[in-house]
Amino acid sequence: MSVLTSRPPTVTGRPRRGSRFSWTVMLLLSVAITGYSVGQYAAGSLQDLAADRVGLAPTYADRPFAVQVAFYVHIVTAGLALAVGPFQFVRAIRRRFPRVHRWIGRGYVGAVGLGSVAALVMSCFNSVAFAGFFGFGGLAVLWGWTTYRGYRAAREGDFAAHEAWMIRSFALTFAAPTLRLWFGVLILAQVLAGDAGGDVEKMVGQAYAAVPFLCWLPNLVVAELMVRRRNLPGLRFVVP
Numbered sequence: 001m002s003v004l005t006s007r008p009p010t011v012t013g014r015p016r017r018g019s020r021f022s023w024t025v026m027l028l029l030s031v032a033i034t035g036y037s038v039g040q041y042a043a044g045s046l047q048d049l050a051a052d053r054v055g056l057a058p059t060y061a062d063r064p065f066a067v068q069v070a071f072y073v074h075i076v077t078a079g080l081a082l083a084v085g086p087f088q089f090v091r092a093i094r095r096r097f098p099r100v101h102r103w104i105g106r107g108y109v110g111a112v113g114l115g116s117v118a119a120l121v122m123s124c125f126n127s128v129a130f131a132g133f134f135g136f137g138g139l140a141v142l143w144g145w146t147t148y149r150g151y152r153a154a155r156e157g158d159f160a161a162h163e164a165w166m167i168r169s170f171a172l173t174f175a176a177p178t179l180r181l182w183f184g185v186l187i188l189a190q191v192l193a194g195d196a197g198g199d200v201e202k203m204v205g206q207a208y209a210a211v212p213f214l215c216w217l218p219n220l221v222v223a224e225l226m227v228r229r230r231n232l233p234g235l236r237f238v239v240p
Helices: 020-041 046-051 065-089 091-096 098-123 129-155 159-173 175-193 200-214 217-229
Strands: 003-006 235-238
Touching: 020 046, 020 065, 020 175, 065 098, 065 159, 065 175, 091 098, 098 129, 098 159, 129 159, 129 200, 159 175, 159 217, 175 200, 175 217, 200 217
Parallel strands: none
Antiparallel strands: 003 235
16 A cells, blocks of 8 residues: 655755745735735625625535634634744744744644635535535645654754745645736636636636636645755655
């Protein structure tokens, strides 16, 4: 039986210095999406927001109370994880203020722990049926799992594996911005192709049906490339 595990790095050395510009763009997108997402759902009740067709409010306004609670838990905790996540990768904080880094990490892990469970609940009530259940549900499971592996590696003192797993974890956290980016790209592609005949609701539905997987699978590919470029423990299939 094959299992997914991490392989030891083949080269020992310091991680490559990331681009400050890329980090800044990632931070700005993370903060912008956090502010936008939390802000729009704090503007009123789900029922009021659903009447105005705000975001996901129409999908969850009539769901059971427990699902609505999961919805709000996910919005808040995913926003927190997205906002603090980029600071985990600031080398100056890790080196000069390790205690601050640990507390940021604890906040991030706690937020993902709650957010991933809430997201899994939400995936059972999404608006795009099985595509949403498997896409968003798979994202929720992997989000929690990669974060747990990163936390466990840190507790065991394996900081190379810890960094690798947290890169993967934040790549999944970053699905929130990439979902919106892909959504815009898919809408634009339909407009340019004229596939929906100007029917905005149809274009939105077709675009949203693709993002449950598209918002995070490419992110994991990029994350694994980053892991390997930094000579951190990569992934491989092994037979136990």
